[in-house]
Amino acid sequence: MNLTLRVWRQSGPTDAGRMVTYRVEDVSPDMSFLEMLDVLNERLILEGDDPIAFDHDCREGICGMCGMVINGVAHGEQRATTTCQLHMRHFEDGATITIEPWRAAPFPVVKDLVVDRSAFDRIIQAGGFVSVPAGSAPDAHSIPVRKEDADSAFDAATCIGCGACVAACPNGSASLFTAAKITHLSLLPQGQPERVSRAKAMVDQMDAEGFGGCTNTGECTAVCPKGIPLDTIAQMNSDYLKANTK
């Protein structure tokens, strides 16, 4: 496959940045999107150019490090797929592909396609935990959990914090990420003591980071590689309103 790439290049946080066009030839349809970029980067290095910086780690779709907006869609048009698990067979030979970083004020560009997602860490630090006495692990069956709650909590817990929801949201909202983390804990018995204070702390931190508000467009859940459902946001709203009406 031969492709034309239009990639966002930005040498550092203060650089204005621009789209640069590259030709990539002899791409195997079995390559992942990141491997295709690796091929281009090897050539750029040989030619004495600066390789395109992008985040990646496990390349198995479970770590949440990779992510870029491909042809206007976070992680590309293949549903429920991270960029590292997106394969070149989903593209046409001779296609032009536009690649941009996540765009949000709380996710400043570090370099090229790499953005700083520390804002997510601070939302987690605000309340995305349960305070339990450390010690030996309790027996797995000592606290009963309803099967439905366990399933829903697990669905929410599959969030890998990649930030695609923010990138896709027309408002630059982090509601799906924050809601997934809140729902994951608020459905389980261990999360109950801090349930209400957690929702308030995490939502307030989300606001403080400068993320936009949710308008329920559903763009986030459509691009989420883990398919986190929109009703986690209803759960977050419910917990948050309880925190503010008590």
Place this chain on the structure above:
Amino acid sequence: MGSSNGKKAVMAVTGAVMVLFLILHMLGNLKIFFGRDSFNEYAHALRTLLEPIVPYRTVLTTLEILLVASVVLHMWAAISLARRAGKARPVKYVAKKSQAGGYTTHIMRFGGLTIALYVVWHLLDLTFGVVNPKGFNSAPADRMVAGFDPSRWWVTLIYVVAVVLVGLHLRHGVWSAFQTLGWANRARNKMLRLGAGLLAAGLVVGFLAPPLAITFGVVQ
């Protein structure tokens, strides 16, 4: 109330007040099909509701104050959330493709603005009679029938466009209110979305029936 979630809750509650008003308003409009007298009596009854326990127009004025407050708060929340959203994405995408099918979700702000402009016109036309051929000192039914006269077909057209926009606004807005207040969940979502669609469609049909009937001469 200052947080983004708080503002969303304000939008949901004030939106609900306006939807309840629209349902009553639509039912009232349909009185025109029972004749001008029926419509005028209804308009009079609105002003004399709970008389003589309370003075003339007490209930109606109270409702009007509640409505104006709802409109102002709804717009305040919408504007401040839109500004927050603008600040959250200072650099736009070169290419951006929507992945969630519902186009109605993307015209909420534009739709709301258009509806607000329309409401100004609507009040000048049928409430204050400023731009109505019959003027303020006329029977409500006369204003309505003269307002949608075939010669003023463009007024009917403005009305049709505005009502359809209200319908689209509510198709997303009504479900959205439940989501914002935390009452939506996986089991209820299908029903809530269907209910929002049916409510929006019902309001569009109910609001369009009288003016179209007048313009096409069904109601004289």
